[in-house]
Amino acid sequence: MQSKKAIKRNIRLVPTHMRNSGFYPISEDGEYTHITKDRGIIHSGSQYPFPPQELMQYGESIEKHIESGKSDANRIQEIAEKYNWSKGNILDFACSNARVLRWLDKMTDGHEAWGVDIDANRIMWNITHLNSFHFATIQTNAHLPFSDKFFNLVYGYSIFTHLDELTFTWIAEIRRVLEKDGLFIFTLLDSEAIKSKLDRNMKNKMIHDPAFEKYHDENTCMTFSHSRSNRFHTAIKRDFICDILDKYFDILEVADETMAGTQSLIVCRQR
Numbered sequence: 001m002q003s004k005k006a007i008k009r010n011i012r013l014v015p016t017h018m019r020n021s022g023f024y025p026i027s028e029d030g031e032y033t034h035i036t037k038d039r040g041i042i043h044s045g046s047q048y049p050f051p052p053q054e055l056m057q058y059g060e061s062i063e064k065h066i067e068s069g070k071s072d073a074n075r076i077q078e079i080a081e082k083y084n085w086s087k088g089n090i091l092d093f094a095c096s097n098a099r100v101l102r103w104l105d106k107m108t109d110g111h112e113a114w115g116v117d118i119d120a121n122r123i124m125w126n127i128t129h130l131n132s133f134h135f136a137t138i139q140t141n142a143h144l145p146f147s148d149k150f151f152n153l154v155y156g157y158s159i160f161t162h163l164d165e166l167t168f169t170w171i172a173e174i175r176r177v178l179e180k181d182g183l184f185i186f187t188l189l190d191s192e193a194i195k196s197k198l199d200r201n202m203k204n205k206m207i208h209d210p211a212f213e214k215y216h217d218e219n220t221c222m223t224f225s226h227s228r229s230n231r232f233h234t235a236i237k238r239d240f241i242c243d244i245l246d247k248y249f250d251i252l253e254v255a256d257e258t259m260a261g262t263q264s265l266i267v268c269r270q271r
Contacts, residue, residue: 022139023118037128049129051097055122065099072157072259073103076185079267080107080153083252085183087111088152091144093174093186094159097122098130105132107153114151116144142169144177152182158263161189161234164224168244175248175270182270184249187263190238191216196261206233238264 026033040049045066056065079085087109092101095115104113114134117123126135136145154174163170178184194207194215206212206225215223215235222241224234238254245251249268258265 023137026121035124040129048102051125055097055125057096069099070103072100076155091151091154093156098126142166142173144173146177148176149179150177152179154178155185157187160186163234178270180270184268187258187265189235190264192256193264196257
């Protein structure tokens, strides 16, 4: 058991507004929170509106938002075609502002496309502006509000780079909601992705931290920072996570340099 001192230290690491709720609530001044709907930002690049600048995940322009979203969505479609995916319900795990999901409407063909995230502000914007899709706010505890085998494609871009001790609990939960032969696609920060970042001189506070060096030790399986915010990072050795996944899935593909060379990608099929 943790000592009281250790528990207090860990609590301080969790943002105040998440300590009781387990998600990022909408923050507004005053006694009430008001959910409103406007036209959003209209752009010729999409039939759907775009969120305001403050709801962009990385503070990017709409043009960059479109470029990266289309690129990652195209990768999902290519993988689906490559492995003869049969159409069904889709889940974007940690969808943020639907950067990727908005481009996958043609894949559903009468089925449901869902996005979930702990950021209630972005989820509420999605709900009020992207009517062709379904969204729900989830919490940091590893539970998805869906029945067993509800989806036959689950993907997560840049989410397993922000999980910690619950990484494999979330994988078990995704396994629960994924039907037999369904695809599970996700990105991660592993040694190959770290090398790519370093080769490109990309900024990343964690990988340049001297304390991070232990990740490269032979016996280290995974390393995560202790900030416990939505910006903390997790690095996992590829062999380690593949050994775990191999117990439950058929690993179809492991690819380098996904998401503009910042992460690696793993494709699995549910047994």
